[in-house]
Amino acid sequence: MSPTDPTRTLVASLVDDAVTAPSMHNAQPWAFVHRAAADVLELHGDPTREMPREDPDHRALHLGCGAALLGLRVAAAHRGLHADVRLLPEPEDPWHLADVRLTGARPEETAAEDEALAALAPALRERHTSRHPFTEERVPAEILDELRAAAVLEGCRLVVPGAWHTDAVLGLVHVAELFEAADAAVRAEIAAWTRTGDAGDPAEGQGIPSYALGPRQFDVTSPVRDFDTARRVTGRASVPFEKHPQISLLCTVEDTPGQWLAAGQAMQRVLLQATLDGLSTSLMSQPLEWPELRTLVRDPESPTGFVHMVFRFGYGPAGRATPRRPAAEVLTFA
Numbered sequence: 429m430s431p432t433d434p435t436r437t438l439v440a441s442l443v444d445d446a447v448t449a450p451s452m453h454n455a456q457p458w459a460f461v462h463r464a465a466a467d468v469l470e471l472h473g474d475p476t477r478e479m480p481r482e483d484p485d486h487r488a489l490h491l492g493c494g495a496a497l498l499g500l501r502v503a504a505a506h507r508g509l510h511a512d513v514r515l516l517p518e519p520e521d522p523w524h525l526a527d528v529r530l531t532g533a534r535p536e537e538t539a540a541e542d543e544a545l546a547a548l549a550p551a552l553r554e555r556h557t558s559r560h561p562f563t564e565e566r567v568p569a570e571i572l573d574e575l576r577a578a579a580v581l582e583g584c585r586l587v588v589p590g591a592w593h594t595d596a597v598l599g600l601v602h603v604a605e606l607f608e609a610a611d612a613a614v615r616a617e618i619a620a621w622t623r624t625g626d627a628g629d630p631a632e633g634q635g636i637p638s639y640a641l642g643p644r645q646f647d648v649t650s651p652v653r654d655f656d657t658a659r660r661v662t663g664r665a666s667v668p669f670e671k672h673p674q675i676s677l678l679c680t681v682e683d684t685p686g687q688w689l690a691a692g693q694a695m696q697r698v699l700l701q702a703t704l705d706g707l708s709t710s711l712m713s714q715p716l717e718w719p720e721l722r723t724l725v726r727d728p729e730s731p732t733g734f735v736h737m738v739f740r741f742g743y744g745p746a747g748r749a750t751p752r753r754p755a756a757e758v759l760t761f762a
Contacts, residue, residue, distance in 0.1 A: 436462070436761060438507070439469060442530075443755040445503035448552050449696050450711060451492030452483060453621035453655075454636050454750050458493045460759045471497055471526040481613045482717045486522075487688050491736060493525050494692015498582070499552055500528060501693075502700070505542040506549035510534045515689050525689060544581075551703035556749050558708040559642030559652050561669040562742030571705045572676075575741075578701040579678060582694035585732040586739075587677040593727055594675055597738060600721050601651045604714040607721075609657065614717075624660040633753045640750050643667045651675060651712040651740055675712075676739045677725065679732035691736040698739065708746050712738040 439462050451457055457477035461470040473489050483489060497513065504511040512529040516522075534542045572588055579586035589597060608614050623629040623637045638661045644654060650669035678695055680687040695711075702709050715721040716735060725735045 439761075440755040440759060442469075442500055442503045442507070443759045445506075445549075445552050446496045446500035447752050447755070447758060448555070449492065449495035449499045450555075450557060450699070451495065452479065452488040452713065453618065454634060455479070455492070455621055456634055456753055456758070457489045458496045458758060460755075461762055462759065463762050467529060469500075469528045469530065470524065471500075471528065473523045473525055475523060479617050481611070481617050486685075487683075487736070488713060488717075490525065490685055490688035491692035491695060494689040494694075495696035495699075496692075497526055497528070497689065498693035498696040498700075502545045502548045502552060504528075504530055505545035508532070508534070510538055510542055515686050522685065525685075541581075548697070548700040548704065551700040553749070554746075555699050555703040555709070556747035557640070557710050558745055558747030559640065559710055560708075560745040560747065561643070561650070561667060562673070562708060562740075562744035564670055564672060565743045567674055567707065567741050567743075571702075571707070574701055574705060575676065575698050578697045579694045582697055583680075583690045584694035584736075585679045585730075586694075586698060587679055587727055587730060587732070589675065589677060589727065594673075597675060597677070597715070597725055598649075598651055598673070600715040600725055601712060601738075602648070604718055604721055607718055608714065615657070618655060619658070622655045624656065633751045633757070635751075637750060639748055642747075645669050647671075649673065651714075651738060652710055653712060653714055670742060674741050676741065677727075677735045678737040678739065679726065679730065680734050680736065681732050683734040687734070688736065695737050702739075702741060706743075707741050708744045710740045710747075712740060 443460050455477045457474045459472045459474045501511045509530045514527045517527045518524045576586045621635045623635045636655050644664050644666040646666045646668045649671050650673045680691050726733050
């Protein structure tokens with residue numbers, strides 16, 4: 429191993445930063461393999477963490493892994509490294525999502541981009557999903573422009589919908605809640621990743637813990653998913669949420685695994701930038717989990733017709749960190 433090659437300790441620290449990324453139900457569907465001989469860090473999807481009912485095509489799994497990939501790039505840039513990424517390097521292996529080569533010297537043509545990524549590093553461990561009420565204070569236009577630019581840098585588009593489109597999306601969120609309530613398989617899948625103190629809870633270090641559920645909505649005006657519709661967690665107060673939630677839609681032109689990985693990277697980049705800008709954030713995928721609703725979420729006048737995530741931005745409690753599996757559990761050396 430040359431003096432500029434990453435050591436095992438360094439690789440583990442990069443992965444520890446990468447896995448702060450969000451994923452559907454905090455399932456953390458990633459696995460990393462460092463191959464010293466090939467000088468590559470591989471990112472794989474973990475099929476044991478798939479959700480057959482809610483995510484049958486693994487789109488959400490790709491989003492979570494893409495978010496972890498962006499976190500890896502940020503962590504590398506923060507340490508003065510350049511991460512050269514190749515997506516889907518083995519077409520015959522759909523679970524092999526990316527190869528990353530780390531170099532100790534930043535190429536001149538990527539120096540500016542690496543510096544921009546490194547600037548996001550303080551937000552990696554500060555970004556948390558907040559399922560609490562936000563105030564009615566509006567997000568300034570210049571901050572929304574920054575968030576749009578963050579998505580564009582990853583080849584995606586962040587759409588800030590107008591009043592009619594926002595109302596339509598919120599209506600679809602509530603329709604999705606009805607679909608979910610009528611589907612026992614979906615409810616069981618959600619319960620399997622929600623920690624309520626029951627014997628069947630997911631293992632430590634994964635899933636949605638009860639302290640991260642937030643309060644119940646008194647008036648159900650905001651697109652915040654309630655992971656405890658069965659009311660297994662006691663002591664959750666019902667409080668009013670903001671009446672005019674501020675949402676944005678993350679979109680791509682195509683709907684392919686490569687675009688899903690790009691959207692995951694854009695999702696994390698937007699969230700990190702929002703955190704640096706002092707915003708609280710949450711994610712909503714409920715209407716996107718039903719094919720008959722997902723097509724209705726998009727803006728019919730937009731060429732970026734595939735929506736991958738609904739963001740909720742605002743000012744309020746930042747939310748608490750949810751558990752993550754350490755690098756020792758998701759990283760192997762070969």
